[in-house]
Amino acid sequence: MIQDIVLLLVGFIVGAMNAIAGGGMIIGFPVLLALGIPPLFANATANIVSLPGQLASAIGYRKYIRRVPARYLLLLIPVVAGSAVGALTLRHTSATDFANIVPILLLFGIGLFTFQPLLHFHLHAHVKGVRRTWLPMVLLGIAVAPLSFYGGYFGAGYGFMMLAFLGFTNMTDTHMMNGMKNIAATFVAGTSIICLYSSGLIHWRIGIIMAVGSAIGGYSGACGAQKLSSHWLRIIVIVLGMSAVVYLGLRQY
Numbered sequence: 001m002i003q004d005i006v007l008l009l010v011g012f013i014v015g016a017m018n019a020i021a022g023g024g025m026i027i028g029f030p031v032l033l034a035l036g037i038p039p040l041f042a043n044a045t046a047n048i049v050s051l052p053g054q055l056a057s058a059i060g061y062r063k064y065i066r067r068v069p070a071r072y073l074l075l076l077i078p079v080v081a082g083s084a085v086g087a088l089t090l091r092h093t094s095a096t097d098f099a100n101i102v103p104i105l106l107l108f109g110i111g112l113f114t115f116q117p118l119l120h121f122h123l124h125a126h127v128k129g130v131r132r133t134w135l136p137m138v139l140l141g142i143a144v145a146p147l148s149f150y151g152g153y154f155g156a157g158y159g160f161m162m163l164a165f166l167g168f169t170n171m172t173d174t175h176m177m178n179g180m181k182n183i184a185a186t187f188v189a190g191t192s193i194i195c196l197y198s199s200g201l202i203h204w205r206i207g208i209i210m211a212v213g214s215a216i217g218g219y220s221g222a223c224g225a226q227k228l229s230s231h232w233l234r235i236i237v238i239v240l241g242m243s244a245v246v247y248l249g250l251r252q253y
Helices: 002-020 025-034 039-060 070-090 102-114 116-126 135-153 158-166 174-196 204-225 230-252
Strands: none
Touching: 002 025, 002 039, 002 174, 002 204, 002 230, 025 039, 025 230, 039 070, 039 174, 039 204, 070 135, 070 174, 102 158, 102 230, 135 158, 135 174, 158 174, 174 204
16 A cells, blocks of 8 residues: 555656656656566556656646647657657567666757757757748658657657757747647657557556556646746756756666
């Protein structure tokens, strides 16, 4: 009973973190390992934990999502394709080697997000003449596909990097980017669950208990984040991201 309560609380934290910035499974993954679940199984179970929270977060950000240009929904095509390939690859390999480079990937994503306003300004200054073409969307779609492969294969920190890539779109509001990030993460988790459903890798009981907390935390986190200014939200994203990098770096190296 006490273990279930702890799992529920951890799920809440995972959902809230994912809603605000991403990286919630940086907390959830070690907890699953501490319960004696092998890394590969913990990795697959993480999708069950994340999905309800990401979906609840998207609902919480719905008024900002409505303002996202419809063309950005096309990015969900490479998101689904990439995450499907990643999840299918996970069925036939161990996540151990890939986990060793997660701190580096996280640091890269956080760096992009940290300097996003400056990079966003210079990027748009150079592409001003082609902003109405499909080229930027095509390039972004190409970039999102391997990122989503990572999301389907390991996933922890996917939200940070998705936010970084969304920083190069015409979306200038952090809440809009957060909403779109949560939609993308929902599709990644959902696609991964479909691909891993019959693999025997998912620990359903523990995953579902944490998922309940994740759903509550996801909606609460989304609503709470909207009361913060974009400036402070950006600072929180960077702090959480750097904390995740330090933690994973110490754990892996």
